Amino acid sequence: xxxxxxxxxxxxxxxLSCMFACSRINTGHxxxxxxxxxxxxxxxxxxxxxxxxxxxxxxxxxxxxxxTGALERRDDGxxxxxxxxxxxxxxxxxxxxxxAISLDxxxxxxxxxxxxxxxxxxxxxxxxxxxxxxxxxSDAQKSSVH
Amino acid sequence: MLRRVLYIDxxxxxxxxxxxxxxxxxxxxxxxVATQLLLEECPQGVDPLSPEAPIIFSxxxxxxxxxxxxKTVTAFKSPLxxxxxxxxxxxxxxxxxxxxxxxxxxxxxxxxxxxxxxxTDDDVKIKDATSVWGINATTVGFILREVETGVGxxxxxxxxxxxxxxxxxxxxxxxxxxxxxxxxxxxxxGSKNLKALVISxxxxxxxxxxxxxxxxxxxxxxxAVQTDVMDKYHDIGTSINxxxxxxxxxxxxxxxxxxxxxxxxxxxxxxxxxxxxxxxxSCAHCPIGCIHxxxxxxxxxxxxxxxxxxxxxxxxxxxxxxxNLGVSDPAGLLELIEACERYGMDVMxxxxxxxxxxxxxxRDLITPQETLGVPLQWNNIKGYQKAIDHIVGMxxxxxxxxxxxxxxxxxRYGGKEFAMALAGNEVAGYHTGPASIVGQIVGVRxxxxxxxxxxxxxxxxxxxxxxxxxxxxxIKEDDSRxxxxxxxxxxxxxxxxxxxxxxxxxGAIGIEKTQEDLDDLGKRIFEExxxxxxxxxxxxxxxxxxxxxxxxxxxxxxxxxxxxxxxLEIYRERRxx
Ligand code: SF4
Ligand code: SF4
Ligand code: SF4
Numbered sequence: 016x017x018x019x020x021x022x023x024x025x026x027x028x029x030x031l032s033c034m035f036a037c038s039r040i041n042t043g044h045x046x047x048x049x050x051x052x053x054x055x056x057x058x059x060x061x062x063x064x065x066x067x068x069x070x071x072x073x074x075x076x077x078x079x080x081x082x083t084g085a086l087e088r089r090d091d092g093x094x095x096x097x098x099x100x101x102x103x104x105x106x107x108x109x110x111x112x113x114x115a116i117s118l119d120x121x122x123x124x125x126x127x128x129x130x131x132x133x134x135x136x137x138x139x140x141x142x143x144x145x146x147x148x149x150x151x152x153s154d155a156q157k158s159s160v161h
Numbered sequence: 162m163l164r165r166v167l168y169i170d171x172x173x174x175x176x177x178x179x180x181x182x183x184x185x186x187x188x189x190x191x192x193x194v195a196t197q198l199l200l201e202e203c204p205q206g207v208d209p210l211s212p213e214a215p216i217i218f219s220x221x222x223x224x225x226x227x228x229x230x231x232k233t234v235t236a237f238k239s240p241l242x243x244x245x246x247x248x249x250x251x252x253x254x255x256x257x258x259x260x261x262x263x264x265x266x267x268x269x270x271x272x273x274x275x276x277x278x279x280x281t282d283d284d285v286k287i288k289d290a291t292s293v294w295g296i297n298a299t300t301v302g303f304i305l306r307e308v309e310t311g312v313g314x315x316x317x318x319x320x321x322x323x324x325x326x327x328x329x330x331x332x333x334x335x336x337x338x339x340x341x342x343x344x345x346x347x348x349x350x351g352s353k354n355l356k357a358l359v360i361s362x363x364x365x366x367x368x369x370x371x372x373x374x375x376x377x378x379x380x381x382x383x384x385a386v387q388t389d390v391m392d393k394y395h396d397i398g399t400s401i402n403x404x405x406x407x408x409x410x411x412x413x414x415x416x417x418x419x420x421x422x423x424x425x426x427x428x429x430x431x432x433x434x435x436x437x438x439x440x441x442x443s444c445a446h447c448p449i450g451c452i453h454x455x456x457x458x459x460x461x462x463x464x465x466x467x468x469x470x471x472x473x474x475x476x477x478x479x480x481x482x483x484x485n486l487g488v489s490d491p492a493g494l495l496e497l498i499e500a501c502e503r504y505g506m507d508v509m510x511x512x513x514x515x516x517x518x519x520x521x522x523x524r525d526l527i528t529p530q531e532t533l534g535v536p537l538q539w540n541n542i543k544g545y546q547k548a549i550d551h552i553v554g555m556x557x558x559x560x561x562x563x564x565x566x567x568x569x570x571x572x573r574y575g576g577k578e579f580a581m582a583l584a585g586n587e588v589a590g591y592h593t594g595p596a597s598i599v600g601q602i603v604g605v606r607x608x609x610x611x612x613x614x615x616x617x618x619x620x621x622x623x624x625x626x627x628x629x630x631x632x633x634x635x636i637k638e639d640d641s642r643x644x645x646x647x648x649x650x651x652x653x654x655x656x657x658x659x660x661x662x663x664x665x666x667x668g669a670i671g672i673e674k675t676q677e678d679l680d681d682l683g684k685r686i687f688e689e690x691x692x693x694x695x696x697x698x699x700x701x702x703x704x705x706x707x708x709x710x711x712x713x714x715x716x717x718x719x720x721x722x723x724x725x726x727x728x729l730e731i732y733r734e735r736r737x738x
Pocket of ligand 1: 019036037038041050051052068126127128129130131132133134
């Protein structure tokens with residue numbers, strides 16, 4: 016499976032190309048609210064940029080928190096999102112301390128699919144899509160104990 | 162995609178939204194639409210600093226949708242020139258206006274006390290700004306960032322003390338390090354008791370054909386990032402021109418007394434890039450990131466005690482407060498730039514005003530009595546710092562005159578022949594030849610960016626252009642930039658947005674245009690701007706070119722007045738005036 020990695024956050028210029036790529040390619044909209052990657056500023060543009068992406072947790076708390084089963088963890092470790100099941104409760108948002116999940120204007124969760132679309136539009140090589148070993152369901156449970 | 166006009170009346174404390182499809186269809190957006198709104202809103206002959214004078218902001222159909230289409234245009238009546246005021250800024254404003262769902266904003270009236278406007282989608286609040294009145298532009302940005310919502314997608318624009326005090330070339334700071342610099346929008350804000358405007362929104366923009374949109378997007382992104390058309394801007398940046406123009410004898414030095422500067426090597430783009438540059442940042446939705454930020458580290462006490470300041474720089478700033486003032490110390494130059502940033506005043510105008518004042522002081526037209534003992538001397542950074550404080554503080558008549566611009570100051574104190582303004586606007590940093598002079602005279606806002614005369618000169622220097630050819634090139638730029646500025650793209654991306662690519666991009670979002678449509682639109686926009694200019698009393702025939710332009714060698718050799726006269730005549734003829 017693939018995982019989106021913030022390889023070089025220091026190189027970010029705050030252009031938001033990645034956010035526009037994510038919403039454009041995954042939703043067909045032009046929107047920041049529909050982007051699963053988030054660029055934040057720490058103390059304004061003259062401060063540092065913070066690139067917030069889904070960590071692809073091995074034992075994802077968002078899945079556990081979701082009361083409707085809209086977020087589902089597949090056996091290989093991938094988390095899939097069933098939009099029709101999402102009721103906009105925001106439990107997943109609260110439990111992800113990184114801040115990688117948000118709700119869009121339709122009150123649906125926005126969750127990274129680790130598709131890599133944003134990587135191709137980052138002009139400064141901040142992002143990478145890395146290959147991580149797929150996990151069996153039970154392995155994942157074990158490894159997550161640490 | 163919402164294409165609407167938001168009206169805000171500061172006096173009546175009201176706001177409303179109007180759908181004006183026909184306006185956007187006919188004039189595309191950006192400067193095309195802003196010019197119409199200005200013609201509608203601004204009563205003829207009105208005092209630019211009275212409540213009746215409006216402020217217009219506009220974006221265009223491609224803003225936030227395509228890479229490097231990042232600018233917002235503002236239109237107003239300029240307190241500096243008394244006619245068309247127009248200025249462009251990047252940052253996040255265009256994106257924030259797009260997501261708030263307003264392609265244009267009209268501000269009418271004046272608030273009865275210091276105020277700022279807070280816009281979230283259709284919700285408009287006029288809030289009290291008394292506690293931040295008098296606070297410098299940088300700090301007020303930090304303060305509003307804390308109290309306002311919309312993190313990550315908002316834009317905060319504000320004035321500094323220069324705008325509050327009605328310095329006629331005060332600007333408006335946009336987010337961080339971007340500006341509506343020229344022609345005095347800051348003073349218009351100040352006259353309305355308007356300290357700031359914060360805008361954000363959540364409109365979800367849909368395009369008619371996402372597949373086609375993505376295809377065109379990919380093409381434009383690739384040209385911007387993977388070809389060399391924008392290399393100059395993300396490498397050393399515009400300041401690469403310091404060395405280039407210095408070698409070409411086009412770098413105005415000591416108030417245009419010379420066009421090569423012996424200290425250029427100390428303040429070149431290369432020096433700033435190697436010794437001071439610590440970060441480059443971008444306007445929202447621009448993969449280039451040309452905003453060069455220098456770190457200025459100054460020791461304020463022994464034992465390694467330092468002040469750290471982060472200052473953005475560009476070619477024009479280095480010219481205006483550097484070579485034009487004989488300043489060859491890069492750290493001192495950054496301090497001067499930073500002073501203008503905090504006060505919120507246009508750096509080009511400030512540099513030209515100080516250049517004139519220094520020469521006038523040398524020639525005893527003004528004395529220490531006027532300057533209040535401040536030594537106005539080339540390369541005297543402390544003196545210039547004090548003078549900048551005084552321009553904003555206006556402790557006497559002399560500094561109050563400097564705050565009105567170089568034309569008025571030289572009217573009062575003499576030295577008109579070296580007061581480096583054209584049509585009332587302090588000139589940009591290019592003494593390249595006749596096209597630069599003519600271009601700034603005829604340009605709609607008397608800016609080097611109206612038609613890039615400086616670049617026509619550089620071409621002419623290489624392959625001998627006739628006056629007719631130079632004039633034709635100016636007209637072509639005048640008109641085509643009217644279209645590009647209606648989109649509203651970053652001029653650095655002109656090479657990306659060729660006519661074909663503009664047509665493609667518009668088509669991808671459902672606006673079908675042909676080359677003829679765009680050519681015609683460019684001409685009409687230019688004429689409409691001139692309609693406003695003439696209405697407010699502008700007449701090319703009355704423009705006087707300060708003698709200094711003809712006394713100092715340019716890239717194209719000495720320019721004689723006849724060449725400029727001839728070119729102006731050809732220009733009028735070609736325009737059918
Ligand atoms: S990897 Fe895909 S889903 Fe995740 S942020 Fe990037 S574009 Fe969006
Ligand atoms: S595309 Fe890259 S440089 Fe631009 S904001 Fe995203 S991570 Fe930063
Ligand atoms: S090239 Fe520079 S000014 Fe133009 S949009 Fe990009 S960052 Fe902004």
